[in-house]
Amino acid sequence: MEGTRRIGASPLERHKRTSFYIFLAPWIIGFLLLEVVPIIWGFQISLTNRTSFPVAIKFVGLKNYLTLFQDSEVLGSYWVSFVYTILNTLIGVVTGFIFALLLDRELPGRGFFRTILYFPYMIPLVAVGWIFRIFLERDTGFLNILLVNLHIIPSGIPWMQNSPMGSILMLSFWQAGWSMIIFLGALSTVPRELYEVATIDGAGYGKRVRHIMLPLISPFIFFQFVMSFIYAMQAFIQPYILNPRPIRGNWVMLNPPPNETFFVMSRAYYIITGQHKFAYGLAMLWVLFAVVLVFTILFVKFGGFWVYTEADERK
């Protein structure tokens, strides 16, 4: 308060500041109650030996965190999440980019295609998991029926058994609509004249994409990498539904997914609700938070070097 009074003493500035905080108040309340306070609670609990029975709770310091780093199953989950994140990001961004390239220029039914390609992104993951569980079935799934009838494969492939990770990654292709929209927005910022000039100079399509389009939309690609990283590290529900094991009714969330796709959040959920190791699960989530935070900061700080900006041009 001291500082603000000293510098912004003008009535206009004060009015502005009052307005600013009045309009921001709902967000501040929500942010404090649902983000800040629980985060602090969570960190406190992660330093104890708390289980679902809140008796004899005592402070154990960093013990949970130390155990975590010797727990090969937990470390495996971090690795699996990391691999998934990289592949999911690449598939999503590349697919979205191809969709956007196909839709960037005039075309009959462009609006229709755009609407349809974005559409799968609207379908909740909880439903998508079940839809793909049936779609990828070895003998009766539509994917195999199609591929066999087109003579692309001789007989049905058990997708989920062969590669639980691969079957979850198919969703990244299917739901690339979000990435497509970002790219469409990005491509529309590239001045048409640049393409025309390059075409006259004899640059082919590939050259135009590489030397004009990609540099100009690189901030958007970068943005997508960051966002996709943050979201994919939090993958949670997919492996519970989309896995090779038989599912019993109403037991979906009680059976742990196979290790190949036991993502960090999925395991944390299992440790907390299934094994009742509250403190341990929270420590695991805190490490995830730290990993996301550190990687995002590193991305933003050092990943920007290949991003083309106007400022570079002037140099």
Place this chain on the structure above:
Amino acid sequence: MTTIQTRERLSATFRFIALVIIVIVIFLPLVSMVVTSLKRMDELYRVPAHVLPDAAVWGNYGLAWTLVNFGKYLLNSIILTILYIVPAVMSSAFAGYAFSRFQVRESRAIFLVVLSTLMIPVMVTMMPLYMVLARAQFVNQRGLWFVWGLAGIPFIIFLFRQFFSTIPASFEESARMDGAGRFRVFFSIMFPLVQTGLIVASIFAFQWSWSEFLMPVLFLSDEKSSLAVKIVMGYADQKENVLYNIGMAGIVYYTAPLVIVYFALQKRFVAGLLAGGLKG
């Protein structure tokens, strides 16, 4: 000149064909969903597989409704969604307005805080909240969805900031001259001008709360639980065999509201997304 035109037409034809194939591939899982929902259970395991059912079993749709008391969970989902959407959209619009119109020294830093909330994994906040609230016997409260909404959606706050920034300041100034208060200015002048933003925000908030699984499963009893939880658990018979066909019918019901809203508003939704994302 003609060669360029021919090439342009050839490229358009090629792209058109490619897109048609992609659309078919994208629709396959959805077709599989609908077809499965019309089959008998034993048809699902029959080898060699038949694409179409022997006869459409419309009864699956009746069972999908009665087997889990679908109506009750649908109502619960609607209540939770309304409790979330209203504060989420309003709070985000307010915040976006604050960031675009009342820039003070600390605005930038606070905006960074807003964006950085994206990085907090949901469980990092939800799990401790669940532990503390459960211990305090403060459970089964739908009001939590309202507070969740207040926290806003960072992306939507960003979007609203963009939309408000495109409105010239002169619009409000004349109203303020006439002595209108902050909220009068906001609701009577600014708010009607960001309709597209409202549509995008509402659709996003709707989709989020409609598909949210973690919150209802942690905080609500079965009595108040949402459709998303029921869909995850799946449909089963008394021996706990999963009934995939009825489950697919349930998913058709479950996704229908989102599908309808999306296709009804898709033009303005996609346009809004494109417009809002651009000026970043």
